[in-house]
Every structure is written in structure tokens, then in C-alpha cells.
Amino acid sequence: YDLTPEDLAALAGEEAPETEAALPTLAVVGRPNVGKSTLVNRIIGRRLAVVEDTPGVTRDRVSYPAEWAGTDFMLMDTGGWEAKVQGLDLSVAQQAEVAIDMADAILFVVDATVGATASDEKVVRLLRKSGKPVVLAANKVDGPQGELEAASLWNLGLGEPYPVSALHGRGTGDLLDAAVAALPTEMEQVAVDPEAPRRIALVGRPNVGKSSLLNQLAGERRVVVDETAGTTRDPVDERVEIGGRAWTLVDTAGIRRRVHMTKGADFYASLRTGAAIERAEVALVLLDASVPLTDQDTRVISQVVEAGRAMVLVFNKWDLVGEDERFLLERSIEQDLVQLPWALRINLSARTGWHTNRLVPAIDLALGSWDQRISTGRLNSFLGELVAEHPHPVRSGKQPKILFATQASTRPPRFVIFTSGFLDPTYRRFIERRLREAFGFEGSPLQISVRVRE
Numbered sequence: 001y002d003l004t005p006e007d008l009a010a011l012a013g014e015e016a017p018e019t020e021a022a023l024p025t026l027a028v029v030g031r032p033n034v035g036k037s038t039l040v041n042r043i044i045g046r047r048l049a050v051v052e053d054t055p056g057v058t059r060d061r062v063s064y065p066a067e068w069a070g071t072d073f074m075l076m077d078t079g080g081w082e083a084k085v086q087g088l089d090l091s092v093a094q095q096a097e098v099a100i101d102m103a104d105a106i107l108f109v110v111d112a113t114v115g116a117t118a119s120d121e122k123v124v125r126l127l128r129k130s131g132k133p134v135v136l137a138a139n140k141v142d143g144p145q146g147e148l149e150a151a152s153l154w155n156l157g158l159g160e161p162y163p164v165s166a167l168h169g170r171g172t173g174d175l176l177d178a179a180v181a182a183l184p185t186e187m188e189q190v191a192v193d194p195e196a197p198r199r200i201a202l203v204g205r206p207n208v209g210k211s212s213l214l215n216q217l218a219g220e221r222r223v224v225v226d227e228t229a230g231t232t233r234d235p236v237d238e239r240v241e242i243g244g245r246a247w248t249l250v251d252t253a254g255i256r257r258r259v260h261m262t263k264g265a266d267f268y269a270s271l272r273t274g275a276a277i278e279r280a281e282v283a284l285v286l287l288d289a290s291v292p293l294t295d296q297d298t299r300v301i302s303q304v305v306e307a308g309r310a311m312v313l314v315f316n317k318w319d320l321v322g323e324d325e326r327f328l329l330e331r332s333i334e335q336d337l338v339q340l341p342w343a344l345r346i347n348l349s350a351r352t353g354w355h356t357n358r359l360v361p362a363i364d365l366a367l368g369s370w371d372q373r374i375s376t377g378r379l380n381s382f383l384g385e386l387v388a389e390h391p392h393p394v395r396s397g398k399q400p401k402i403l404f405a406t407q408a409s410t411r412p413p414r415f416v417i418f419t420s421g422f423l424d425p426t427y428r429r430f431i432e433r434r435l436r437e438a439f440g441f442e443g444s445p446l447q448i449s450v451r452v453r454e
């Protein structure tokens with residue numbers, strides 16, 4: 001191979017945007033079949049194709065990185081939600097409510113060939129109430145003859161309808177110009193500022209103690225950072241001081257607000273958790289130490305790992321655990337988490353404040369791992385030694401060779417290994433284990449992809 005390390009690094013893929021977590025979110029909302037998914041695919045299509053052979057990247061993301069005219073943002077696709085509610089009939093309006101709550105601006109899609117229906121009108125009322133910026137797409141205007149129908153959507157009172165054809169691309173440029181203009185800009189400034197407070201999500205199933213811990217941490221000193229002028233909605237993010245430093249707690253409104261929705265409440269909660277995780281750099285996963293781990297707990301943990309965020313597992317309510325139970329409890333927790341040897345754990349009590357001073361050091365350690373970059377030189381000398389000592393097993397007469405590796409990005413650390421053949425999953429895991437032994441990375445997931453060169 002006549003490629004320089006720089007060539008290979010370029011091949012390994014563009015650096016993922018390091019500030020994805022802090023990008024503003026545009027949600028695409030509308031009735032089924034109006035063309036939401038088609039539009040989303042048109043906007044992010046090329047980006048999605050890049051999602052590659054990284055094991056574990058199988059999650060249903062809540063939103064995707066997108067870019068238009070130099071503005072980076074997250075695009076939230078509600079098109080797939082219907083399918084995932086599984087029997088629970090989340091109405092269009094309920095779904096819109098969830099999306100509106102989690103987004104910074106809304107792209108509302110109406111089928112211009114059908115016109116506004118009663119359920120479109122319902123969504124319009126919610127949009128108005130929210131006070132969030134809305135851009136109206138009159139979709140399925142595949143040619144000039146549809147423009148008139150699109151113009152009738154002025155009646156909705158949401159401003160100019162943008163006639164578009166999600167299918168053919170017609171008019172989508174103007175629509176995106178308007179959508180990008182509707183997004184708040186302060187968040188981006190925060191994102192490029194290296195001194196900006198780091199973003200923490202406090203997640204976990206109901207009743208593990210999220211609001212209690214939030215109150216402990218935030219105390220009286222909380223400052224609202226994301227207050228939309230002229231609306232009464234709860235602040236989504238709050239700036240708090242913990243351990244004498246400023247942090248941004250993501251989606252505290254979701255923690256403070258009790259979900260009243262009966263239909264689809266779990267679905268709502270899990271979407272909201274997913275969105276909070278994606279907007280954060282580090283997730284504190286709260287668990288109740290006084291009861292065994294539940295499936296819901298493990299689901300939240302997987303959400304964090306798959307989203308590639310730094311993680312600290314916080315076992316709360318230790319004041320309920322008797323002295324004599326502690327040893328056995330620790331042992332059983334070890335057992336539960338045997339698949340996640342890199343996870344950082346702390347035991348505390350949100351009620352008494354016991355050990356809450358251990359949070360900041362754990363968060364710092366996890367974020368340090370998440371940010372860590374190993375130089376290409378160090379990485380390859382490490383792999384060279386590893387392979388010399390423990391070569392890949394020979395499979396039907398063949399032995400894949402490791403040619404070269406590079407760390408393609410940080411946040412989370414992502415490694416790309418170029419090989420002459422497919423690696424056994426066990427060998428991949430062996431490499432990950434050794435990478436961690438050599439370089440730490442406690443509290444951060446690692447992504448390792450393998451590129452087979454012919």
C-alpha cells in the first residue's frame with residue numbers, strides 16, 4: 001500500500017462533528033403518509049449512507065446530524081414513530097406534542113394534494129401554543145400545477161407555505177433555507193466555545209431518584225439558560241454549579257414534568273430519554289440500589305452505549321442498604337454489569353447527600369476518556385506488538401492481517417482498523433480489551449470498525 005497515514009485517515013472517514021450534542025434540533029412533524037420520511041431522507045440521505053460497519057450502531061436514533069448552507073443541526077424524524085409504538089395508537093397530535101416539546105424548531109409537513117385535514121388543524125393548534133418557530137412544507141407539489149393548492153395552506157395561519165416535492169427535490173432548497181433560519185443560533189455559539197459548560201443528561205426509569213438528585217445538585221443556584229422569550233414553557237436545559245464548576249444539565253424539564261399521558265407514556269419517556277442522551281456529552285444513569293436491576297434499567301444503559309456517550313452509573317438510595325447487605329449487593333451488581341467492565345460506578349444517596357461529591361471526579365474521568373485521542377504512531381506500535389504476541393487465529397488456511405489503524409474521531413473514540421480479511425468477533429473484542437488496558441478509556445464506549453482492503 002502506497003498510502004500515507006494521512007491518506008488512510010482520510011479514508012477512515014470524515015471526523016464526526018464533535019459538537020453534535022449541542023446542535024439545535026429540527027423536528028419533522030405531520031400526519032402519516034404526507035411524506036415526512038421521504039423529506040428526511042432527502043435531507044440526510046447522503047449522511048445516512050455513511051453509517052457503516054460499526055458493531056452496535058443498530059439503534060433507532062431519535063435524530064440525525066444534518067447540514068444545510070453551512071449550518072449543522074439535528075433532524076428529528078417522527079415518520080418512523082408510528083411503527084414503533086406497537087399497537088399503542090399514539091395519535092398524530094400526541095406524537096406532535098412529543099416532538100414539539102423536544103425540538104427547537106418544527107418543520108410541519110402537509111400533503112398539498114389533500115389539503116389541511118382536521119388532524120392537521122389539531123397539530124396547528126399545538127404548534128401555536130408552543131410558541132416554537134414553525135416552517136410549513138406543502139409537500140407533493142411535483143410540478144407547477146400544484147402551487148395553487150399549496151397557496152391555500154396560507155389559511156393555516158403558520159405563514160408562508162413552501163411548495164416542495166420531497167420525492168423529486170423540487171423547492172426543498174428554499175424550504176431548508178427557511179428552516180435553518182428558524183433555528184436558534186445561540187446553541188451553536190455555545191458549541192464552538194471550548195470553555196462552554198459540558199452537557200450532562202440525568203437519565204433512568206421513573207422513581208430511581210432523578211428529581212431528588214437534580215434538586216441536590218442544582219440547589220438554589222440554578223440558572224435558566226434556555227428560556228424562549230414570550231413563552232411559558234419550562235426551560236429545557238439548566239446551567240448548574242456542581243463542585244464549584246458550571247455544567248449544563250440537559251432536559252431537566254423532562255425530569256421535573258410528570259408525564260400525564262396515559263397512552264404511550266413509556267414510549268414518550270423512552271424517546272425523551274433518547275433525545276436527552278443524544279444532546280448530552282455524558283449521561284448519568286441513575287439506578288435504584290435497593291432493588292434488583294430491571295429490563296428498563298438495562299435498556300437505558302444500552303441507549304447510552306449505543307449513542308456513544310460517556311457514562312457514569314449512579315447507584316442511588318444507598319441509605320436504604322444495610323451494612324450487612326452491602327458486600328452481597330456489590331457482588332450482584334458486578335455480575336449484572338459483567339458486559340460493561342469499563343463503566344464507572346458510584347454509590348450515593350440523593351436523599352442524604354452521601355457520596356454526591358464523587359460525581360464530579362467520575363464525570364471528569366468519563367469525559368476525559370471520551371475526548372481522548374491516541375496518536376496514529378502510538379496506536380500502530382501498540383497494535384504491532386499486540387499482533388506479534390497474539391496473532392489472529394488461522395481460519396481455513398487464511399489469516400487476516402492487520403495492516404494499519406487510526407483513530408478516526410473522538411467523542412466517542414472511534415478506531416478504524418484496516419485488515420486483509422474479516423476479523424473474528426472474539427479477536428475484535430480482544431483488541432478492544434487490550435486497547436482499554438493500554439490507554440484507559442474508563443467511562444467511555446469505544447467504536448471499532450474494520451475495513452477489509454482487497
Ligand code: GDP
Nearest residue numbers: 031032033034035036037038079140165166167
Ligand atoms: P410519512 O408517513 O409522512 O413518513 O410519509 P412517507 O415519506 O412514507 O411518504 C408516503 C408516500 O408519499 C410514499 O409513497 C412516498 O413515495 C409519497 N411521497 C412522499 N413525498 C412525495 C412527493 O413529494 N410527491 C409525491 N408524488 N409523492 C410523495
Ligand code: GDP
Nearest residue numbers: 206207208209210211212316317320349350351
Ligand atoms: P424520579 O422519578 O427518578 O425523578 O425519582 P424521584 O426523585 O421522584 O424519587 C422517587 C422516590 O424515591 C421519592 O419518594 C424519593 O423521595 C425517593 N428517593 C430518591 N432518592 C432517594 C435516596 O437516595 N434514598 C431514599 N431512601 N429515597 C430516595
